[in-house]
Amino acid sequence: MPTNHLLTPAEAARYLRVSGRTLIRWRNQRAGPAFTHVGQKVVYQEKDLQLWLDAQRVEPVRGAQA
Numbered sequence: 001m002p003t004n005h006l007l008t009p010a011e012a013a014r015y016l017r018v019s020g021r022t023l024i025r026w027r028n029q030r031a032g033p034a035f036t037h038v039g040q041k042v043v044y045q046e047k048d049l050q051l052w053l054d055a056q057r058v059e060p061v062r063g064a065q066a
Helices: 009-016 020-029 046-055
Strands: 036-038 041-045
Touching: 009 020, 009 041, 009 046, 041 046
Parallel strands: none
Antiparallel strands: 036 041
């Protein structure tokens, strides 16, 4: 289980394996993982990143014909 560490946008991007620009775009679109403003800085909680990743999971359909 992830801890509640605070990550910078650059660290969060590495965690998710996306670009920093993608995180900016997601924030502007109110998409992607939850984030927090601390003063004027944006931070991500590690647990929120993992929760968001878990919500993106797609299970394959068993027995489906291609």
